[in-house]
Amino acid sequence: MGKLTMTVGQALVKFLDNQYVSFDGKEEKFVDGIFTVFGHGIVCGLGQALDENPGELKVYQGRNEQGMAHAAAGFAKQSNRRKIIACASSIGPGAANMVTAVADATANNVPLLVFTGDTFSTRQPDPVLQQIEQFHDATITTSDAFRPVSRYWDRVSRPEQLMTALLNAMRVLTDPEKAGGVCISLPQDVQGETFAFPDYYFKKRVHRIVRMNPDSYEIKDAVDLIRTKKKPMVIVGGGVRYSEAGEEVVKFCETYKIPFGETQSGKSAIPSSHPLNLGGVGVTGNSAANSIAAEADLIIGVGTRLTDFTTGSKELFRNKEAQFVLVNVSRYHAEKLDAFPVVADAKAGIQAILAGLNNSGYHSAYTTEIEEANLGWKKEMEYLTKAVFDENYESFVKAKEPGIEEEFVKATGGVITQTGALGIIREQIEKDAIVVGSSGSLPGDLQRMWTTDAKDSYHMEYGYSCMGYEIAAALGAKIAEPDRACYAMVGDGAFMMLHSEIATALQENKKITVLLFDNCGFGCINNLQMGKGMGSLATMFRYRDSATNKQDGRLITTDFAMIGRGYGMTTFTAKTNDELITALKEAKETDNSVLIDIKVLPKSMTADYGSWWHVGIGDSNTNQNIKAAYEDRQKHLENARMY
Template sequence: MMLTTAQALIKFLNQQYMGIDGNEHKLFKGIFTIFGHGNVLGMGQALEEYSDELEVYQGRNEQGMAHAAMAFAKQNHQKKLIACTSSVGPGSANMITAAATATANNIPLLLLPGDTFATRQPNPVLQQVEQTHDASISTNDAFRPVSKYWDRVERPEQLMSAMINAMRVLTDSGNTGAVTIALPQDVQGEAYDYPDYFFKKRVHRFERRKPTDNELADAIELIKSKKKPIIICGGGVRYSESGETLRKFAEKYHLPIAETQAGKSAIKSTHELNLGGVGVTGNLAANQLAGDADLIIGIGTRFTDFTTASKQLFKNESVEFLTINISPFHANKLDAVKMVADAKATLLLLEEELDKNSYSSFYDKEIKEAKSEWQNEFDRLCQTNYHAENFNPENSGYSKEQLSEYAEALGSSLTQTAVIGEVNKTIASDAIIVGASGSLPGDLQRMWVSHEPNTYHMEYGYSCMGYEISGSLGVKMASPDKEVYAMVGDGSYLMLHSELITSIQENKKINVILMDNAGFGCINNLQMGNGMGSFGTEFRKRNQNSNQLTEDIIQIDFAKSAEGYGVKTYKVKTLEQLHEALEDSKKQVGSTLIDIKVLPKTMTAGYDSWWHLGVAEVSQKESIIQAFEEKETQLKKARKY
């Protein structure tokens, strides 16, 4: 079949299917594009003539559109994809951050960046980076360290092996991420007589791999020897769609469940055994029971530093680890007894064997009491405000006068935790929230009550600023019948929000909950909590005398800006205004933005957790020396691997 390389690629994508539990569907829903001279006459021409059932979406920023594609795959449990094509040079470079985000999160993402000429005839072509030591290097080589698979198609026939390998990685749930296939612009348009069998229907099956007999036996012996295990529910539980299986397993053996950011909402938050978020951004209940547990059962988790509190969270001297993970790499962490297998299949087998041994944990009232204690703190967080008696600014690092300055500049005394509580109780129970960066992931993991499965979508493997709005578009494309809310701070919003335009273009309503505290509040907390002053993290004007950013707070009317895009907007400075805005936004058919002014230093605290940071060992400031000494003390309590 005589086709150009680009035409053959599009025809190939149309023939890829995913099979799971006896059902199958097309793997690729569509392709995001921003056309330029490096792809418009190759990939662009192929899509115009051969797109078939692939829907073509117009992005506004290459990073944003790739994040939307990643979010689409994440919300679809890795089983439906959208590809992305960009032009050569800066267009492709913009997708590198998204590639890293997808790879860090183990989410499949197919990137098809344009490249310079394979023939090199016109070199240096427009937007080409030249290296004197290596003529074969282009911008796209920068994708290598952030891709799970990378290839450059320099001859039309190379497309076949490149795409077969690409599909291998994209459909390997245990070792997936960004797949980059660089496409020189001249090769995109070159023709080749492709064999018909390259375009046959391919069904990539999601196989529920079972543990080996030895793995199962080792796991059973370990569980039987322990009295107080705790389950850590990771993203793998959601990707294997095994939340209901895990719920029944935990109920049968009376095992508490703690959640990672990726695992949250696999089981509803109100379940009696669900303690909530664990680790650095975890709550008091989960962290207390994790600290006391004698067995940590990690299911589908990568055990990141936030989940383990830099390996210092698990304080029981006899604690051991059991992992269930489809990835051998992740299953091997913390020197665990490992089961390299699918979560659902493994839990069912464990249940069969544990029933033979009449196993049950030794928990009595600990789970209920821990949840009750956290509920009291949760209620306080939802009710606290700047004028309340229980609000103590001295614990924030800011003086009363500094907070008063913010209250006056922003015209608001709202706390971030109270806002989250109001949003949580007002929006629909099946609405999906999306987040990624700043202080919101911590507050949301601790405070957000997920009433329905798969309604909490947090990108925290890379915690990439700018993901929130792009990700919300991808989530809406994956779940068009659900209301989707982007939970975003002002710093992240300013970094990337251009896919708001695409949401309008595609009639995909997203709701932006923008919390403006006039700065990079999370990092301001970090520096001030480790002995520094507030330096370079508040949004202030420059003092011409000291040459520091210490003058008036910059005030931004985000609602007015978004209104110019055609978004329905609201300005909020009180809880009453917030409630009214949320209710009215439900009635809108297009995207909305609620500009909420909140005070800095009104987030949640650490709750028995610790995060290992690179604190300066020497300093002229006593507070820095104290922070370093505290870090060294905590480090001595942590596991070394």
């Protein structure tokens, strides 16, 4: 056994450069590179190693630690979790900035590896710059904030600990069930310490992503249950995407005429045009999927966590005879809603169920319900995409703020409806383009309205609904698939929170197109508060009125195109449908990153379609609107499942 004497930083780089994954026999390099905002506590240790010999790892310069970590997560998701970009930060605010991104990755089962610089292991210079001193525990640092949001957390206090820490990190990052955020804390003095590492530690290491096969007894239970049901429905989750099980799900559904709906993560795993595809299901679902789900006597969930948005807070499946079969690599998720679990890879699980039903003579009892549901939604889609602002215009949402549309038009000149804009965008952009989204009203509109037959072209982060993910993740998706057009769908509120990685996109010559929907506020939450009986409070962007001392003055308008131009982007402002069409056409012709500032009318997003979402709301004896909302909540709870 040979020895290689090197610093901890050098050993870390050399190890990462030799990690590979294998899935269905295809071998790929796992770590593409490292995103970093160099600060003290990382620049002289790991930074030195990357400067001297990064190997094949690319070093990407982030602008904001949360942003660069979102970009890394977007890269991993668009790579179907088979490639990652690690992230490295300084010891204090730089590390803390990444906590949100790690939580986001963990919520979505997306592999994200972060290295946080840390205080000195020797404690000799304590307290160092950016250190938070705890009177009761000298071992606690900012890095400990990652413990509750990480799938795996470790601190390398001695050089030899690096070996087990990184091996454990790889174990978690390449596990389909456990993938999520991994945080390795690196005290700044330890990064520069030398150690005689065994040479075999740096050999090429291939991590096999294995398809988990189902247990035969669980398959029998699932098959026996399916055979007793007349109107089953499949829900396609993110596990179908990562398992690349779309064709198997289609074959299963076609064989037995079973319709299917999509979660945010599952959309684009199967073509939207398939006649059995009902589209988005749940709180942000459409009328077709939700009407079938309400009547279904069996829900077959494939690779879905069944969050409250998918289940309508467990109230959507209203058939009293409804039962569940859940195919998932995680037993925790497979046993939700008292389901018959099939703990397996999505592809392997569906194949086994299909084989178990073979020659059984089984067929669903659907006649024309699926076609009628899809036809009804098609008509609604035509209405939504053609909606224009005129004397007959009415907002689509129930939570109406009188006069807001006219006020917006006067302030901005914008007369585009949000649903109309989505129709125009879908018509104008490349058919295989990747669209990235995350927060606000856009995820609901997109899950309902976005159609695509291009595989893995719908990139939505909605497990954490993280404002600020959109632009950064679009950069990550573009790095993952540089030959595909990539569009970030972002609201004005989320844009204001985080758009710093535009600079990195320009630096790396990775063209992204930012479609910025400006409605002068946090429109989604404004709808929520007003729909539950409240007034419009601190959600629309308004000046404070000196007479009332409230934020109820005139609307605040922002020239977002000017911000884009300041970065060096090609920019457009679209206030009408024709201007939006022209901007989209010209945007496709430029090699530069683009920002289109789309002035969209408030209240012009889609409404609910037969679903309910449980949010905390108190009773009121003084506000009748709130009292009515509370009573409606209690009514829905009577029909909702409790576990």
